[in-house]
Amino acid sequence: MDINVKQVRKNAFRVTKTRGITASRIRIPGGHLDADLLPVIQRIAQEYGDGSIHLTVRQGVEIPGIRYEDMPQVNQLLQPLIDRMGINQEEPGTGYSSAGTRNISACIGNRVCPYGCYDTTAFAQRIEKAIFPHDLHFKIALTGCPNDCAKVRLHDFGIIGMTLPQYEKDRCVDCRACVKACAKKSVDALRTVNYKVERNHEKCIGCGECVINCPTRAWTRSQEQYYRLVLFGRTGKRNPRLAVDFIKWVDEESILKIIKNTYAYVQAHIDPNAPGGKEHIGYIVDRTGVQEYLKWALQDVNLPDCAEVSSPLYWSGLHY
Amino acid sequence: MTVSNEYLSHWAEIREVIPHTAIEYTFRMAYQGAVQPGQFFQVSIPKYGEAPISVSGIGEGTIDLTIRRVGRVTNEVFERYAGERLFLRGPYGIGFDVELYRGREVVIVAGGTGVSPVRPVIEHFYWHPELGRKVSLIAGFKSREDILFAEDFTRWQEQMDVILTVDNNNGDPDLRQGLVTEYIPALAIADPARAAAIVVGPPAMMRFSIQALLRRGIAEENIWVSYERKMCCGIGKCGHCKIDDVYVCLDGPVFNYTRAKDLAD
Amino acid sequence: MGYRLSTDAMNQVLAELGKQYAIYAPKCYPGGNTFSEVDCIRYGEVHTVEEIETERKSDYSFKELLLPFSETLFFFTENTIQEASVIEKDMVIFLRSCDLHAVRRLDEIYLRNGLPDFYYQRLREKVQFVLIGCPAAFDSCFCVDMGTNRSDNYDAAFELRGGQVYMAARHPQWEALLRQYGEPVEGFAPSYVTETPTRVSIPADLSPAVAKSTVWDEYDKRCIGCGRCNYACPTCTCFTMQDIYYTDNAKAGERRRVAASCMVDGFTDVAGGGSYRKKHGERMRFKVLHKVYDFKQRNGYQMCVGCGRCDDVCPEYISFSAILNKLEEAMQEVRGDGQQ
Numbered sequence: 001m002d003i004n005v006k007q008v009r010k011n012a013f014r015v016t017k018t019r020g021i022t023a024s025r026i027r028i029p030g031g032h033l034d035a036d037l038l039p040v041i042q043r044i045a046q047e048y049g050d051g052s053i054h055l056t057v058r059q060g061v062e063i064p065g066i067r068y069e070d071m072p073q074v075n076q077l078l079q080p081l082i083d084r085m086g087i088n089q090e091e092p093g094t095g096y097s098s099a100g101t102r103n104i105s106a107c108i109g110n111r112v113c114p115y116g117c118y119d120t121t122a123f124a125q126r127i128e129k130a131i132f133p134h135d136l137h138f139k140i141a142l143t144g145c146p147n148d149c150a151k152v153r154l155h156d157f158g159i160i161g162m163t164l165p166q167y168e169k170d171r172c173v174d175c176r177a178c179v180k181a182c183a184k185k186s187v188d189a190l191r192t193v194n195y196k197v198e199r200n201h202e203k204c205i206g207c208g209e210c211v212i213n214c215p216t217r218a219w220t221r222s223q224e225q226y227y228r229l230v231l232f233g234r235t236g237k238r239n240p241r242l243a244v245d246f247i248k249w250v251d252e253e254s255i256l257k258i259i260k261n262t263y264a265y266v267q268a269h270i271d272p273n274a275p276g277g278k279e280h281i282g283y284i285v286d287r288t289g290v291q292e293y294l295k296w297a298l299q300d301v302n303l304p305d306c307a308e309v310s311s312p313l314y315w316s317g318l319h320y
Numbered sequence: 321m322t323v324s325n326e327y328l329s330h331w332a333e334i335r336e337v338i339p340h341t342a343i344e345y346t347f348r349m350a351y352q353g354a355v356q357p358g359q360f361f362q363v364s365i366p367k368y369g370e371a372p373i374s375v376s377g378i379g380e381g382t383i384d385l386t387i388r389r390v391g392r393v394t395n396e397v398f399e400r401y402a403g404e405r406l407f408l409r410g411p412y413g414i415g416f417d418v419e420l421y422r423g424r425e426v427v428i429v430a431g432g433t434g435v436s437p438v439r440p441v442i443e444h445f446y447w448h449p450e451l452g453r454k455v456s457l458i459a460g461f462k463s464r465e466d467i468l469f470a471e472d473f474t475r476w477q478e479q480m481d482v483i484l485t486v487d488n489n490n491g492d493p494d495l496r497q498g499l500v501t502e503y504i505p506a507l508a509i510a511d512p513a514r515a516a517a518i519v520v521g522p523p524a525m526m527r528f529s530i531q532a533l534l535r536r537g538i539a540e541e542n543i544w545v546s547y548e549r550k551m552c553c554g555i556g557k558c559g560h561c562k563i564d565d566v567y568v569c570l571d572g573p574v575f576n577y578t579r580a581k582d583l584a585d
Numbered sequence: 586m587g588y589r590l591s592t593d594a595m596n597q598v599l600a601e602l603g604k605q606y607a608i609y610a611p612k613c614y615p616g617g618n619t620f621s622e623v624d625c626i627r628y629g630e631v632h633t634v635e636e637i638e639t640e641r642k643s644d645y646s647f648k649e650l651l652l653p654f655s656e657t658l659f660f661f662t663e664n665t666i667q668e669a670s671v672i673e674k675d676m677v678i679f680l681r682s683c684d685l686h687a688v689r690r691l692d693e694i695y696l697r698n699g700l701p702d703f704y705y706q707r708l709r710e711k712v713q714f715v716l717i718g719c720p721a722a723f724d725s726c727f728c729v730d731m732g733t734n735r736s737d738n739y740d741a742a743f744e745l746r747g748g749q750v751y752m753a754a755r756h757p758q759w760e761a762l763l764r765q766y767g768e769p770v771e772g773f774a775p776s777y778v779t780e781t782p783t784r785v786s787i788p789a790d791l792s793p794a795v796a797k798s799t800v801w802d803e804y805d806k807r808c809i810g811c812g813r814c815n816y817a818c819p820t821c822t823c824f825t826m827q828d829i830y831y832t833d834n835a836k837a838g839e840r841r842r843v844a845a846s847c848m849v850d851g852f853t854d855v856a857g858g859g860s861y862r863k864k865h866g867e868r869m870r871f872k873v874l875h876k877v878y879d880f881k882q883r884n885g886y887q888m889c890v891g892c893g894r895c896d897d898v899c900p901e902y903i904s905f906s907a908i909l910n911k912l913e914e915a916m917q918e919v920r921g922d923g924q925q
Contacts (some may be wrong), residue, residue, distance in 0.1 A: 076693065110621040117621050163621065170655045173843040175812055195827045195843070212619055215813040215898075216654050216844070217627065217645070219619050325703035327658050327840075328666055369828040371838075371856055390855060522859070552826040552842070552856050556699025559823030559845065562853060562875070564793050565882035570699045584796050585853070585861035585871075 003068050010135065012096035013071055016064070023064040024049070024074050024236040027087055027096065030106040030121030030142070031059035037081055038046035044077050058139075059105040071095070077099040086125060088132050098133030100278070106142040107159070116144030117161030117208055118225045123252060130256050136266050137232075137278045140259065146186075146228070153243040156281050157259055158230035162206025164222035164248065164306070169196045171218035178210035178219055185209050206249070226306075229255055232282035232315065241282075241317020248308040257301045264298035282315070326555055329364050329407035335382055338469045343389035346376060349406065351383040357440030358415025358546055358574040361385065362554045364407040372551040374437035374573070375411065376469075386436040386468065396503050404558070412554040413573050416544060418444050418451070418520065424516050425454045425509055427538070429500050429529045431521025434458055437546045437573070438520050442472075446479050455480035456507055460500035460525070462487050481508070500525065504532035512537030520546045530577060543577035587753045587773020588763040592634045594703065595750040598766050599632060602677060602759070606713070609650055611643035617717050618644065619900075628670035628678075637679060638747050642723045647680045651691060651708050654816070657841045658704060662837045669839075671704075675711040679743060681719045681727070682777055683892040686733035693884050693900065694822055718744030725893030727783045727906050733890040734778045738903035740773035751775075785889060785909040787872065787877050788916045795874070798915035800908075801866035807901055810866035812846030814872070814895035814905065818887050823847060847872055866891035873908055881884030 005015045014023040024044065041061055045053050050065025066074055075095030082089055082096070088099040104127050107113065109120030120142045127140060142159040143150035152158025174195040182190040189203035190210060194290075199210075206226060211219040226249045233243030247254070262281065269288050271279050285293045290313050303309070355378050363385060364370035377384030385406075396550040418441060426445065430438050445455045457476060461467045463486050473484050483503045485496035496503065500521075509515050517538050519529045526545055533543060549568045552558035561568035564582045566575075575583075590598065610631045617625035626638050627645040643826040657669040680688075695705035716739035728734040749772050754760045811895060815821040823845040830838035845852060848868045853861040862868050880888035896903045 114620045119622070135778070169655070173812075173816070174825070175846065175849050179813055194829045195841070208621070211803075213811070214619070214848075215811050216816045217614075217617065217619075217625055218654070220614075220619055220625070223616060290832070304633055323701040323703055323706050326700050327703060328668070339720060364828070364840075370826055548855055548859075549861075550853055552824060552845075555702075557695060557702050557822070558825065558842075559847065560825070562879070564874070565879040567699070582793060584793055585867075 001068065002142050006039045008068070008071070010099055011071065011094075012099040013066070014062070015066075016146070020067060021064075022066050022071065023054075023062050024066055024071075025056070025096075025099065026063070026076070026078065026081055027085065027132075028060055029085060029087070029102045029129070031108075031126030032106075032121040034084060037084060040077060040080050044074055048074050048077075054310070056103070058103045060103040060287075076258040085130060088129065090133070093278070094132065099134050100135035101132055101138045102140075104128050104140045104142070105150060107144050109142070109144040113144055114212065115123045115147055115208065117163045117206070118144060119220070120144050120150075120161070123159070126252070127256065127259065131259060131263065134263060135277065136261075136263060136270075137280065138263070138266075144289065146205045151232040153230055154235055155233055156231070157255075157262075158233060158243045159255060160228040160230065162226040162228055163208045163211065164206060164224065164226055164249065165199060165208070165210050166222055167197060167199065168218050168220070171216045172196055173216055173218075175215060177213040177215060180210040181213040195316075224304075225252065226250065226304075227252070227255060229258065231284060234280060234282050236280070237320065238283075238306065239286075239317050239319050241315045244313050244315055245310045246313065247303065247310070249304065249309070250304045251304050254301050254303050254307070258297050261299050261301070262293075262298050265293060270294070326409065327553070329362070329370075329409040331405045332408045334404050334406060338344045338384075340386070340470070341466055344468055345384060345389075346384050346386045346469075347406065348354070348377070348379070348382050348384050349408065350381060351408070352381055353411075355383055356415035357418060357444060358437050359411035359413050360374060360437075360551075360569075360573060361408045361410035362412065362551070363387070364525075366516075370407075370552070372554060372569070374546070374548075375415075376436035378440050378442065386433070386439075388433055406508045410554060413569055414571065416441050416546075416574050421445075421516050422423050422451050423453055423574070424514055424542075425511060426456070427504075427507060427515060427517040427533065428457045428459075429504070429508065429517065429519045429521070429533070430453065430458070430461070431460045431500055431525040431529075432466065433468070434521030434525075434546070434548075438518055439469060439472070439520060442480075445456045446476055454510070456483075456509075457481065458500045458503050458507075460485045460487075460521070462490075464492060487532075499528075499561075501528045501532050504529065504536060507536065509536060509538070514540060515542060516564060517543045518545075520544060530581075540577050540581065545575055545577060545580050546573045547575065547580070548573070587751055587770045588762070589770045589773075590750040590752060590763070590767035592748070592750060594754070594766040594817035595634045596632075598752075599634065601762055603632060605675055606677040607672065607674040608632070608677045608679075609647070610637040610717075611639075611641075611647075613638050613641075631679075632749060634745070637717075639717060642726075642892075642894070642897065644894065645817055646687065646892070647678050647684050648676055648687065648691065648819050648822070648893065650676065651688075651705060651712070651845070652695075652822055652824070654862075655703065655841055658840045658842060660837070660839045671707050672711075675713065676708070677713050677715055679715045679717050681717045681892075682736040683719075683728045683731075683733045683890040684819050685714055685716055685736040685739060686731075686890045687892070690820040690880070690888050690890070691822055693880075694886065698883075713740040715739065715741045715743050716775050718742060718751070719778050720744075720776035722778045722781040722783075723893065724782050725894060725896040725906065726778065726781045727785045727891040727905075728778055729781050729891075730785045731889055731891035734781075736777075739775075744773075744775050749787050776780055781891075782898075783906050785891070785906045786913065787887075787909055788913045790916060791874075791878050791912055792916075793874065793878070794919045795912060795915050798871050798918045800915035800918070801870045801910050803866070804869040804903065805864045805866040807903055808848065808869055809901055810848050810850060810865050810868065811900065812849040813898040814903075815846035815848055816844060817894040817898040819892055819894070820876070820890060821846070823852075847875075869903075869908070873905070873912075876905075877909060877912075 048061040054062040095180030104124040106120035141152040141155040189200040230243035333350040338346040376386040489495040489497040549561035612626040626643040679793040695702040824842040876889040
């Protein structure tokens with residue numbers, strides 16, 4: 001059997017432990033899928049795989065038990081999934097054009113969850129559109145609110161939804177529901193002064209508990225969506241660590257630009273001898289220094305006036 | 321048609337401050353106008369707030385307001401002294417109709433600050449001994465330090481049977497010991513069927529005292545109570561004092577027990 | 586006489602009215618609700634027909650126009666008190682029949698229950714009501730059973746039918762405006778609801794004895810005491826007083842009143858630290874009986890107008906109408922106790 005495993009991998013198939021057998025990895029940006037596409041996955045699994053599927057940790061689907069020689073047929077069958085999810089592709093019918101940049105995962109977001117501050121899937125799809133296909137190993141995750149159910153701090157880019165609470169004091173009746181909720185469920189950023197509420201903007205994490213708990217609509221959400229962007233969390237062998245805060249109250253456009261800038265930075269700085277061409281961004285930043293990274297990352301980024309950039313950035317975590 | 325603005329208070333001069341306990345003072349206020357025992361005023365201090373305070377004394381051109389130092393509203397009052405002024409509006413509510421007690425034996429049972437609203441009634445009997453056939457007063461406080469109107473009790477003893485009790489008298493011969501309800505069974509009541517009773521105090525104390533009075537043969541329609549409730553307006557608007565279909569500020573705070581007995585908070 | 590107007594013509598009528606009146610109607614506040622990207626429908630000033638939300642029920646009622654959530658009563662310095670001023674313009678309020686019935690309840694408390702309320706009255710005298718024709722009930726409405734589905738005490742009636750505005754006015758000046766901008770139509774009467782998906786039945790022998798029923802117990806745990814039901818209710822009018830002194834001038838300040846809720850902690854707190862109805866089930870009983878028993882005892886008609894907003898707004902999915910429908914069983918339960 002003669003297989004170019006590098007091409008196999010780039011085509012989003014896995015080189016498995018079983019000789020002759022591969023697995024197809026389906027991207028589902030934002031983790032939301034039209035149910036009528038499930039039969040496509042089912043058919044591939046039943047006709048070319050072993051009849052099972054695996055739900056991946058990044059919200060994709062992996063279909064195991066596929067013979068390498070069936071990859072072209074599988075790629076043909078994948079086309080409706082690729083089309084419907086708007087995955088950028090070099091040539092129709094050839095499957096995924098790349099696999100380095102991983103599926104962009106997201107919690108269920110505000111399509112369903114009451115805490116969600118934005119449509120996580122839509123933003124994930126927008127990022128996917130902007131960066132895929134790419135061979136660089138990037139992990140991006142989005143979560144709807146600071147509860148961080150998507151555990152985005154384990155990713156290279158973690159995007160945490162925020163709302164900037166708007167307070168209409170003439171609708172406030174001093175029921176204190178917001179103050180209590182903020183103290184018990186969030187960061188205790190609210191104080192009652194003269195029977196009205198004062199928000200400590202420095203402390204506020206934009207979770208929206210005040211809005212959710214307000215019975216009179218004295219608290220509402222900002223029309224603008226804001227995010228907290230956190231950088232370079234990772235698990236893995238040498239130095240597992242949580243992502244650190246980079247920008248608070250940042251907007252969607254800036255996040256997209258920063259991610260794209262980071263691709264350019266990695267291309268310029270990645271170790272040319274990295275095994276498999278894979279070097280984790282965080283280790284590159286460790287090597288070049290944060291200042292060099294920031295120079296690239298913030299190039300031509302127009303942050304909103306309210307954005308707060310953390311400095312210096314410092315990661316800790318475990319060192320083995 | 322423009323109606324008058326009932327929410328606007330009027331300045332009243334503090335004539336005298338009479339301390340009772342560490343936390344309770346009586347403010348004798350200059351006041352011209354008719355006031356009924358049992359009625360209340362909305363007393364306010366600008367920048368802090370308003371609270372309903374029962375009239376604890378009615379004098380010539382004065383009213384007494386006995387105020388307990390609890391909460392933000394009433395603390396401020398204690399920092400003011402004679403010559404200073406307070407904002408008042410009122411009087412509000414339906415008080416005690418002392419004419420109803422003319423020629424009858426009257427039993428008054430009061431607990432703690434509940435003595436304040438009945439004090440004008442007691443004073444009325446004190447100054448008009450010809451009105452009541454016989455007045456018995458049972459007043460209970462937590463301790464000697466909590467006793468309000470201590471000097472008045474001494475004076476009242478001249479005209480009426482007074483039982484002053486505290487939870488623990490620590491051997492003090494001037495004070496009885498125990499709950500007010502314990503002294504109801506032994507009260508000398510010659511004609512229970514015609515006797516009248518007034519009960520004011522904390523909810524549990526009122527409930528048990530009334531039960532004891534009923535057991536003594538005092539009729540439900542001859543018992544009156546006064547209720548303390550949160551009030552923000554005094555004029556049937558704010559809703560805080562509503563119990564069932566009754567507004568304490570409009571229909572009370574004094575109620576005949578036949579009405580009060582069915583009221584459930 | 587009714588009139589038919591294009592929306593453009595109606596907007597000209599509104600512009601004319603706007604010279605004298607501030608015009609309020611239910612309108613959409615995009616993304617203005619509790620959860621993200623969920624609209625809030627509540628009252629606000631409108632200048633065009635397009636701004637008037639007629640498709641969706643308003644989450645909050647008109648009452649905040651007459652009894653603002655937070656209202657300054659007067660300003661004070663050490664020696665002076667100055668009444669807060671009232672808005673200069675007169676007001677037009679667009680509302681549905683249930684809410685127009687609620688106005689009567691507000692008047693009952695604020696003009697008649699005890700001394701009249703100065704602040705309410707001075708606003709009330711400025712208001713003209715425009716009834717919004719209501720052709721179909723929403724899921725949680727039960728106006729028909731509460732007898733609030735029809736109103737004829739409006740100053741004008743308004744309805745959108747097939748993209749056209751139908752109006753009728755009793756106010757002579759408005760009538761003239763409609764004649765100028767619209768064409769007369771015979772027999773226009775605002776639509777009203779004749780059946781509702783939600784039905785309620787209140788036992789004829791309902792009495793305070795129902796307080797002893799176990800029906801209230803489940804709300805000890807289910808209800809979170811947030812007060813949304815009260816704040817959304819068009820007939821809840823309780824308030825709490827607040828005195829504020831300015832942080833930059835401790836000798837001056839203002840007295841405000843803010844909407845209060847009998848479901849929220851602190852409603853019954855007295856100065857000595859006592860309080861009543863600590864359990865949420867007791868608060869629920871108090872509220873329910875106020876709406877469908879106590880008020881009627883005092884004033885001869887039910888307070889609840891059946892708008893169903895309390896059902897819609899409850900984050901714990903507690904349905905007021907469902908409670909009303911449990912009252913019969915609750916009465917049976919307490920009657921049974923009496924017989925034993």
